[in-house]
Amino acid sequence: MSHSKLASIFNKDEKRVDWHDKALWFVRHKRDLSVHNVKGWEELRNLGHGIKAHMLSNLDNYLIQFEENAKKNGVQVHWAADADEHNKIVLQILKDNNAKKIVKSKSMLTEECHLNPCLEADGIEVIDTDLGERIVQLAKETPSHIVLPAIHKNRHEVDELFQEHLGTKPCDGDPQYLTGEARKHLRTKFIQADAALTGVNFAVADTGGFVVCTNEGNADMGAHLAPVHIASMGVEKLIPKQEHLGVFLRLLARSATGQPITTYSSHFKKPRKGVKMHIVIVDNGRSEQLSRPDFRASLHCIRCGACMNTCPIYRRSGGHSYDATIPGPIGSILSPGKDLTKHSTLPFASTLCGSCSDVCPVKIDIHSQLYKWRQIITKETPQPFVKKQAMKAMGNIFAHPNRFETVGKIARWSLRNLPKAMINSKPNVWGHTRDLPLGPEKSFDQWFKDRENDKKS
Numbered sequence: 001m002s003h004s005k006l007a008s009i010f011n012k013d014e015k016r017v018d019w020h021d022k023a024l025w026f027v028r029h030k031r032d033l034s035v036h037n038v039k040g041w042e043e044l045r046n047l048g049h050g051i052k053a054h055m056l057s058n059l060d061n062y063l064i065q066f067e068e069n070a071k072k073n074g075v076q077v078h079w080a081a082d083a084d085e086h087n088k089i090v091l092q093i094l095k096d097n098n099a100k101k102i103v104k105s106k107s108m109l110t111e112e113c114h115l116n117p118c119l120e121a122d123g124i125e126v127i128d129t130d131l132g133e134r135i136v137q138l139a140k141e142t143p144s145h146i147v148l149p150a151i152h153k154n155r156h157e158v159d160e161l162f163q164e165h166l167g168t169k170p171c172d173g174d175p176q177y178l179t180g181e182a183r184k185h186l187r188t189k190f191i192q193a194d195a196a197l198t199g200v201n202f203a204v205a206d207t208g209g210f211v212v213c214t215n216e217g218n219a220d221m222g223a224h225l226a227p228v229h230i231a232s233m234g235v236e237k238l239i240p241k242q243e244h245l246g247v248f249l250r251l252l253a254r255s256a257t258g259q260p261i262t263t264y265s266s267h268f269k270k271p272r273k274g275v276k277m278h279i280v281i282v283d284n285g286r287s288e289q290l291s292r293p294d295f296r297a298s299l300h301c302i303r304c305g306a307c308m309n310t311c312p313i314y315r316r317s318g319g320h321s322y323d324a325t326i327p328g329p330i331g332s333i334l335s336p337g338k339d340l341t342k343h344s345t346l347p348f349a350s351t352l353c354g355s356c357s358d359v360c361p362v363k364i365d366i367h368s369q370l371y372k373w374r375q376i377i378t379k380e381t382p383q384p385f386v387k388k389q390a391m392k393a394m395g396n397i398f399a400h401p402n403r404f405e406t407v408g409k410i411a412r413w414s415l416r417n418l419p420k421a422m423i424n425s426k427p428n429v430w431g432h433t434r435d436l437p438l439g440p441e442k443s444f445d446q447w448f449k450d451r452e453n454d455k456k457s
Helices: 002-010 014-035 040-059 059-072 084-094 108-112 116-121 131-138 155-166 173-194 219-227 243-258 285-292 294-300 306-310 312-317 328-338 355-359 366-380 384-399 399-419 444-456
Strands: 076-080 101-104 125-128 195-198 203-205 210-214 230-235 263-269 276-282
Touching: 014 243, 014 306, 014 312, 040 059, 040 243, 040 294, 059 076, 059 276, 076 084, 084 116, 084 195, 084 230, 084 276, 101 219, 108 116, 108 230, 116 125, 116 276, 125 131, 125 203, 125 312, 131 173, 131 210, 173 219, 195 219, 203 243, 210 219, 210 230, 210 243, 219 276, 219 399, 285 294, 285 328, 294 328, 294 366, 306 312, 306 328, 306 355, 328 355, 328 366, 355 366
Parallel strands: 076 276, 101 125, 101 195, 195 230, 230 276
Antiparallel strands: 203 210, 210 263
């Protein structure tokens, strides 16, 4: 289904749309307050952009350097060309260690690779230990946001979900009680786990180490208790040096949730005695995206979710309307690169207002890339007949100033004089929920000419 059709399903529940919008704008507001207290914030953004651009331009060398240093640290390094290969590698590691129970911290890469169903099909119990991820896992849903995976659910829905799956008592959505019950439930899973899987926020080429950022400490709990630690890492997560971490850790949390730093920034370098550590380095289309000059900067993304929190379309259409692992503005750039036909509507799910680019901590020109995808999609995928004819008619009007002026006069007169029932008729979709303003007496062009004539006289 197209984004617009899926969004219309989400929009049927107006109350949900309103609080979803307000909740995300609240996070965006926290971000603004946080970054305005940082001297040199724009310089930090410039540094982040520059470091990422440099790394991507020398990705082959930094990947080799990272592998060499990780191996020196006693870490086993694996390479996966795509999602299927990643899943096979993880499954084989688990089989080699007779692991039947695995605890996961939040990892959008494993969501992208659809790891959970792959492991479950082989009889392995997979428990997502991030609270939001656990909620959507119990609901048999995918995350709707990369930082706030259950933002589309309210506390009363979580209450009912926990009653069904965890046997909790009805509590009228009491967050403290629900969190406590989730903690008890997950603590048992941590203790029983045969292996732990984490994502990777940043991997450091000159040390072979990597950093995982969480607010719940669940990555630490899993990795420190289980005898096997598997880290799934996209190739773009590399940074050249340890000293660069200071830039990205300051950018990430402030952009994501308005925090000065994530509660846990866990550094992993080598396995402790008696524990095995594996890193699976995954491409899965990233090299192809890197080869596209107009879109390679999308690989700068540090998965903060700031573009989603500010996007008026995402806030009022919900993450599931994108039907992609990474929703929102950045996902609308990444997804067409994977499957142009399936995701051809996503670049159009934007006002091109540029707010996403304004808040991006590593200065990705998101709105410009969305516009470039629109141009490609219009040329390479079939467009609806009505849309093609409408665009052709509009192009004809815009190409002839006299026609444009005439249509403008008719539109302005209609908005002033025709009854609302005609203005907000069926073809005017906007009119179903909002009124158009009264048309001015003059066009801007005529107002400007009259103003200039008045000056001369």
